[in-house]
Amino acid sequence: MAYKRFFKIENKHYSExxxxxxxxxxxxxxxxxxxxxxxxxxxxDVQQGFYHREDLGHLKFKDNKVKxxxxxxxxxAENRIELQTANKFYNPRIKFDGFNWFITVGVDYQSNNNxxxxxxxxxxxxxxxxxxxxxxxxxxxxxxxxxxEIKRLNKKLKRxxxxxxxxxxxxxxxxxxxxxxxxxxxxxECLIRKVHKRIKDIRTNYLHQExxxxxxxxxxFVCMEDLNVKGMVKNHKLSKxxxxxxxxxxxxxxxYKCKWNNIRFIVADRYYPSSKTxxxxxxxxxxLSLSTRKWxxxxxxxxxxxxxxxxxxxxxxxxSA
Ligand SMILES: [Zn+2]
Numbered sequence: 001m002a003y004k005r006f007f008k009i010e011n012k013h014y015s016e017x018x019x020x021x022x023x024x025x026x027x028x029x030x031x032x033x034x035x036x037x038x039x040x041x042x043x044x045d046v047q048q049g050f051y052h053r054e055d056l057g058h059l060k061f062k063d064n065k066v067k068x069x070x071x072x073x074x075x076x077a078e079n080r081i082e083l084q085t086a087n088k089f090y091n092p093r094i095k096f097d098g099f100n101w102f103i104t105v106g107v108d109y110q111s112n113n114n115x116x117x118x119x120x121x122x123x124x125x126x127x128x129x130x131x132x133x134x135x136x137x138x139x140x141x142x143x144x145x146x147x148x149e150i151k152r153l154n155k156k157l158k159r160x161x162x163x164x165x166x167x168x169x170x171x172x173x174x175x176x177x178x179x180x181x182x183x184x185x186x187x188x189e190c191l192i193r194k195v196h197k198r199i200k201d202i203r204t205n206y207l208h209q210e211x212x213x214x215x216x217x218x219x220x221f222v223c224m225e226d227l228n229v230k231g232m233v234k235n236h237k238l239s240k241x242x243x244x245x246x247x248x249x250x251x252x253x254x255x256y257k258c259k260w261n262n263i264r265f266i267v268a269d270r271y272y273p274s275s276k277t278x279x280x281x282x283x284x285x286x287x288l289s290l291s292t293r294k295w296x297x298x299x300x301x302x303x304x305x306x307x308x309x310x311x312x313x314x315x316x317x318x319x320s321a
Pocket of ligand 1: 282297298300
């Protein structure tokens, strides 16, 4: 039933009233392109949200409910006591990820950072394709995109997307870009969004777990290389954009977790040759191809694992920074 209303909307821009109605009903709004056709392919476009006024009179948390301007009380899935006692909210934002509505607010709160914990030695982290990250002590964080579960979900996604495009093809109406949306197409699109979300959730959860483990040991500093360097890495097997997204997300999360824990976060200069330098004697190779996983230093004869060597160099960089 909800979808009927959804298709009656022809306007490219939704009124505030419509958005709020959708929020109350936990329902999604279609995003239309400039010609007025619904856009479904990009996952990004499914994301919707709007800002809320900051003042307390209009935004209130009580028990497991939140009072929103013009909408009224909305039940929350999670009850946060600190929100009920907050005296100011910063930048409230309401977002829809395709399934659930989220509200995010910033609040002031007393941080209870206990600085008496001893720091351990600083670490260098090398980001890679085979493993997501390698630490200078040899620890490796595997690439989640290569896990069985993600591979399975990606396969499933591809299959569903093929199915969807076939269905659209069948619904083609005379004109070039006119399609009739059938119930089956809507169902299929919902399923595709669900798989996308599952993949995203697994990936995010993984990044949080792994970065938390690294920060927990409270290293004196964390040193990483400039992401622009890694951005140039050609990757044929996996989508490059997914890889880059994972890198920047990893870096973003670890950076703010370091900040929270008073750990120095260092980014090496983008021209620092972390992979080509021998971590034993400092000899710098002229060239090191991307496929070379192990190499022998011509100066001192030490055999290097490419990633661990780079991570050791980054650790040294951080020490002298
Ligand atoms: Zn050497």
